[in-house]
Amino acid sequence: MGAFLDKPKTEKHSAHGEGNGLRYGLSSMQGWRVEMEDAHTAVVGLPHGLTDWSFFAVYDGHAGSRVANYCSGHLLEHILSGGADFGSGPGSVEGVKDGIRSGFLNIDEYMRSFTDLRQGLDRSGSTAVCVLLSPTHLYFINCGDSRAVLSRDSKVGFSTQDHKPCNPREKERIQNAGGSVMIQRVNGSLAVSRALGDYDYKCVDGKGPTEQLVSPEPEVCVLERAAEGDEFVVLACDGIWDVMSNEELCEFVRSRLLVCDDLEKVCNSVVDTCLHKWEIR
Secondary structure: OEEEEEEEEEEEEEEEEOOOEEEEEEEEEEEEEHHHHHEEEEOHHHHHHHOOOOOEEEEEEOOHHHHHHHHHHHHHHHHOOOOOOOOOOOOHHHHEEEEEEEHHHHHHHHHOOOHHHHHHHHOEEEEEEEEEOOOEEEEEEEEOOOOOEEEEEEEEEOOOOOOOOHHHHHHHHHHHOOOOOOOEEEOEEEEEOEEEEEEHHHOOOOOOOHOOOOOOEEEEEEEEEOOOOOEEEEEHHHHHHOOOOHHHHHHHHHHOOOOOOOOOHHHHHHHHHHHHHOOOO
């Protein structure tokens, strides 16, 4: 468990933007944690000629902010430089999925070379939940227990699945790597079974990067965009999902959008509401 403050820090970092027919808002708050370890990415119009693509991500750091902060600035470039076909021809969807997976594995291996991480001076790690939007598809990307939810036709149309040590598939990998799941944690310590960083859990000899106690491999799900039905996507860390279900959060956001067009304010309202829910638990 991380350390907590005597009272929460409620100052927010919030922003908004638009482009490619999209509008977005974001909000982050340290809350009860001793250190702000979360980070985010919001890019409308991608490099390498992908001007009609967009990318959004939330990184929930733990044991420090080093990995989350680096990923917020560099995960996208690792994905785009993964050699995948990001065009619109036949088979490109599978090519994009391959590029996303390669990008995650590459950035995880790249960060391992950082002196502070290699020498164990920094043991931080981070989840990553992202949505990559092409003109025709939504690529939902998840590694860890942050979550993305799509509201479509006034209901939850899709949700990523959390990577928890107790999940049968995750537990099998952990045990095959010589580890155990105790108190719903990897070796009784780490609450997520997939993450970037966390190199203390990625040093089992004879096992590949996706076979370690903690895997950096993302789960990628692709949906065709529905111009009429798609309403909004929410990306958030477990500080939100621990106190609101997918349905509750979508209903909350939908109700706010009926009376407020400012997405930044809507995000701030979500954060404030969840902090209050934490306090009365």
